[in-house]
């Protein structure tokens with residue numbers, strides 16, 4: 304698809320990966336519809352992209368509401384006459400144990416990380432089909448779409464579902480012989496963003512879940528391990544995720560795995576994929592390494608540690 308002169312709509316674009324994707328879209332000559340639940344941050348993002356020379360519309364939308372996502376699509380088409388690229392990016396991470404995920408937290412994460420994608424597809428894809436010009440739909444999933452870690456009960460479940468839903472979109476477009484719409488699923492590893500402060504977008508959902516969230520060492524340690532990785536400066540930057548994702552869109556590639564460049568990561572992802580395909584569970588040896596990491600992270604996690 305020709306980026307210049309096309310229109311992108313990006314959810315969760317007030318910060319992190321979403322904002323980096325919006326910057327990349329502007330750099331590649333696209334008009335951009337920015338959307339987020341945080342109004343002040345959204346306005347700051349709109350200003351900064353306008354200063355970059357972008358033709359930008361900002362629309363506050365909570366992606367957990369199908370009505371608000373539908374209103375977002377209407378506003379985008381009203382302003383620009385079309386949308387060529389939808390990026391379902393908004394999402395959040397919280398750790399939890401499989402047997403102790405509060406229902407409020409489960410509902411929030413599944414609504415935000417999974418149902419939001421269905422809302423986006425329902426609101427935008429019929430418009431793209433009617434347009435008939437080259438279009439593309441992107442899901443920002445996660446490495447957690449193909450792996451499971453201790454403490455990742457809710458997040459991995461949501462990202463596996465996001466992967467399946469987006470693969471289903473790809474399959475349905477192919478079966479219906481709709482060639483004008485491409486699909487890409489980005490599955491980054493840990494990225495340098497503000498994802499470890501999920502309370503910025505949904506304080507109510509997290510307040511309900513707080514007690515259970517920090518009761519167990521696994522949950523504390525997994526959250527601390529992610530923070531440590533970001534603080535160490537070793538995590539990939541959001542700009543690089545955006546660049547690789549746009550390259551995948553340009554090449555009409557279904558999968559892009561930013562951050563899986565290291566040999567160990569690639570070997571791990573491959574062993575998981577091969578193990579799953581062959582019906583051989585690859586997790587026990589991987590789990591040993593993870594449990595050692597948890598032990599290391601636990602020593603740097605204060606008991607009862609709450610997010611910054």
Ligand SMILES: NC(=O)c1ccc[n+]([C@@H]2O[C@H](COP(=O)([O-])OP(=O)(O)OC[C@H]3O[C@@H](n4cnc5c(N)ncnc54)[C@H](O)[C@@H]3O)[C@@H](O)[C@H]2O)c1
Nearest residue numbers: 315318319320340365366393394445493494496497498504
């Ligand atoms: N940072 C990572 O390590 C990482 C790794 C893999 C995948 N991801 C995925 O990338 C995506 C973006 O995350 P990020 O790292 O940029 O985090 P982030 O917290 O910096 O950005 C997420 C954005 O989504 C917005 N948002 C939250 N709830 C919303 C709602 N209900 N409606 C609309 N917007 C909402 C937030 O306000 C925020 O601006 C998420 O789907 C996340 O799961 C992140």
